[in-house]
Amino acid sequence: MARLSNQEGLANQEGMADWLPGRLAEERPVVTVIGDSILDGWWDGTIERFCREAPAPVVQVQRRDFAPGGAANTAMNLAAMGAEVRFISLIGEDPAGRTLLDQLRSAGVDVSHVVSHPAMTTTTKFRVSSGGQVMLRLDDSATDLPAEGRRHMADAIPEALPGSSAVVLCDYGAGALEGAVREAILENLGPGSEGGQATPAVVRQDILVVVDAHYPGQWADLKPDLATPNAQEAARLLGTELPGGAARCPFVEAHADQLLRASGAGAVVVTLDREGTLTVRPGGTSQEPATHRTWARPQAEKQASGAGDTFVAALTIARAAGLPLTTSVDLAQAAADVVVHRPGTSVCTTDELAKHLRGFADTxxxxxxxxxxxxxxxxxxxxxxxxxxxxxxxxxxxxxxxxxxxxxxxxxxxxxxxxxxxxxxxxxxxxxxxxxxxxxxxxxxxxxxxxxxxxxxxxxxxxxxxxxxxxxxxxxxxxxxxxxxxxxxxxxxxxxxxxxxxxxxxxxxxxxxxxxxxxxxx
CATH class of the missing domain: 3.40.50.620 (HUPs)
Structure with a gap:
């Protein structure tokens, strides 16, 4: 199999190969993740009776698992694929926050810029399941984030950015990226002005900016390099509902210009679950076409969560290491295929992605x-x-x-x-x-x-x-x-x-x- 010797070579890499994940990990790009943290709880047990107070099943919990979710899951996936990750977020000084920090540290994520505040409740999502079926989800989160905590987050941004190859904004609408944090992001990463023309801010030079947001249009002023909305988020950008099934990709392609304008992004990668993804960018050339499609490899339904975070992480590390956008999206689809076939919130490691690609050798x-x-x-x-x-x-x-x-x-x-x-x-x-x-x-x-x-x-x-x-x-x-x-x-x-x-x-x-x-x- 062909192997590439430098990052310039990666810029011309087409197609997947089992050595590629390891090659990306060798680059070890520095990626700063800024966003809303979640602790995912997966509680599984058996059901043998209904409770007397109501017609509800009684789940006898036999296993409790916790995993970083949201922006923390993106950070975990980046670290698992070989990136050097700096994480900026706001959590509570509570058991959930401590569990979250412990797991991030164990994965090698730099949490020195994570702000813990006594008035903050760490967002936790408990999923209760039995026999492979989620019966109930309980969400515990702060309704009003402390402004002081956001100010400390804002102060951490210019400290974490120097030396970064990429920045991922994971804005799930929980409020951590509002107020002073938003101002700091725009000040350090947004377009400035020089001679009346918009130019990247000084800090942003040579930094890839990726926006993964529930409301990506709110970051249009940032002019990100990439925006990664899912179908629902793309619908918000367009102000209309997307059709279902196989009709979604043609619909998204027909509205490519509107998506690019509304997001302010250099390219938009719309993730469409079982229909894969569609990448759109302005113009297009024979080298880099204006649209690029990937197809998911769905299997039987699992209790999977966070495949979108895995996708964004793989896309980011691939682009930060110099891979073409089309190849980066293909690699990200492969990484998402790995985790979507596993229950719970999980990450895709370098070895797992290589093994997945190696599995095509005898196909x-x-x-x-x-x-x-x-x-x-x-x-x-x-x-x-x-x-x-x-x-x-x-x-x-x-x-x-x-x-x-x-x-x-x-x-x-x-x-x-x-x-x-x-x-x-x-x-x-x-x-x-x-x-x-x-x-x-x-x-x-x-x-x-x-x-x-x-x-x-x-x-x-x-x-x-x-x-x-x-x-x-x-x-x-x-x-x-x-x-x-x-x-x-x-x-x-x-x-x-x-x-x-x-x-x-x-x-x-x-x-x-x-x-x-x-x-x-x-």
Whole structure:
């Protein structure tokens, strides 16, 4: 697998690989998290009777677990992925506050800027469950935050920022980021003015600013680099309800300009639960398209909480380390997929994320296995999309093309040319990467559902076997040029030609590497 030797190399990294989380951790970016802290309580027990006073079940508690939530969970995830984390928050001098600080310290988070105030109640959310089902949630929180505590938080901001690569604002509307704290954030991180033009404040230079807020529009004046609203928060920005299900992404994309204006952000990443995410930014180029989609890998429902915090943490560390935004979002989706499959409030560590990505190494299916999978998808009413290629040295043209192919249907199958067939097509020096490595990298993309390696001159035998609803190819072809067109149209399928992405080809990438000597290292 290709390995990169410096941060400049990370700026050109496309696709997921199991070594990437460790490489990001080696960068050890300094990230300051400012926001509302929560202590999540998970109490689990058995139910054998109902109480006499009311028709309510009696939960005999057998296990009590506590975990940092809210901004504290974002800080925990950042630390677990290798960042050096400075945390600024306001908590109470109570048992919940002490538990929160103990767990943050144990995770390696710098809590020297956390303000503890005797008049403050640490927000705690107790979830009572039995048999895998949450029966009740009890919230205990302050109704009026002490102004003195916020002043101390404000004083901590200019102390914590020097040396930071990124700042994450986790504003969940509890009040910690109001008043003096908001003023300090805008003063130190907001746009200033120079010659009548808006410019970043002196302190903000070279600092990535990420806003994760229930009301992201309230931070538009900050001009953040990234805003990460969920569907409900995006709806608030737009002043309208979002449609449900698969219609949400097209709706968000159609309102991209409005989202960017309302948030004031350089890019907006909207998280859409089971529908994955959609990233929008102004303009767009062939190198960095204006929109980028990821797809979640949902499983059976779990009592999971905080996957959004994990997503924001992974996105932040990836961008702070220099990864492209599209690759950073893909990595963040993978990290969220790790924790959403676990009960409770949890974090994604560097090793867990690497193991998750490593799990794609043996994902190439046999013809018979893939045929069974496709038949199951068809029984569920899903549309099958098939595309094929060598995908030797993954680049932005590939990822954009595969994301476009996914959007044509529900399930994307990628047929990968075997090593021997690549040699016949490209010459004796190709492929650069073995078919198992190529399959693993492609399978790790969230838009790809299945990968298969084929060794025939064309994928026609595979087309005949699977009979995909849509056969997709890149824009450097026409249907008339393809031998596969006759096979697809024979059973009533459709051939779709996707956009041609200029200035991106594996041959061009390899020529540049050979000419400069500045490229992937193994």
């Amino acid at each position: 190439a299916l046999t013809d018979a296995e893939l045929a069974r999978q496709v038949e199951e998808h068809r029984r569920e009413g899903k549309r099958i999309v098939l595309t094929n290629g060598c995908f030797d040295v993954l680049h932005r043209g590939h990822t954009r093309y595969l994301n476009q192919a996914k959007q044509l249907g529900d399930v994307l199958v990628v047929a990968l040319n075997s090593d021997s067939s690549v040699r016949k097509l490209k010459g004796p020096d190709r492929p650069v990467n073995h078919e198992a490595d190529r399959a693993a990298v492609i399978a790790a993309l969230s838009c790809v559902d299945h990968v298969i390696v084929f060794d025939t001159p064309t994928p026609i035998p595979l087309i005949d076997l699977l009979q995909p609803d849509i056969y997709a190819k890149g824009g450097d072809y026409t249907p008339e040029m393809l031998q596969e067109t006759v096979a697809v149209e024979r059973y009533g399928g459709t051939v779709t030609i996707l956009d041609y992405v200029a200035e991106h080809s594996t041959t061009a990438v390899l020529e540049r590497i050979r000419a400069t000597g500045d490229g992937p290292q193994t």
